[in-house]
Amino acid sequence: MADYIALIHKDADSDFGVSVPDFPGCVTxxxxxxxxxxxxxxxxxxxxxxxxxxxxxxxxxxxxTDIMRDRENRDAVAVLVPGPTRAAKAIRVNITLPEDALRLMDSYAEQHGLTRSGLILAATKRMMEAA
Structure with a gap:
């Protein structure tokens, strides 16, 4: 798979935000x-x-050149992000969580441009890397 351009944005009081212009809605x-x-x-x-x-x-x-034609993209830093070598098959799982914890997770995920699944995956990977 090809490499795609991602745009990194940073405000003084925020994390590094990333968007991939070729995929509207692909943000993290x-x-x-x-x-x-x-x-x-x-x-x-x-x-x-x-x-x-x-x-x-x-x-x-x-x-x-095409991406930078959009004025909104000019305040960002462009980086190349490799596309997946092969699309991994997503598998639906069913988990049970306390309702209040789920609300906190969803709020955090939304604030950071993630889905619930993306947040769970990122947290799990961090825990495994730290072990």
């Missing part, structure tokens, strides 16, 4: 630049996986 964030780049690759892989499952065509990467 990280507390550090390295984490933001890693989360971008993960978000892109999950987004493409969903498109494939839904039978949607995966777009070819846009050029940097």
């Amino acid at each position: 964030a990280g507390t550090t630049l390295d984490e933001a780049r890693a989360m971008a690759a993960e978000a892109l892989a999950l987004h493409i996986e969903g498109m494939v499952e839904d039978g949607e065509a995966v777009p070819e990467p846009s050029s940097l």
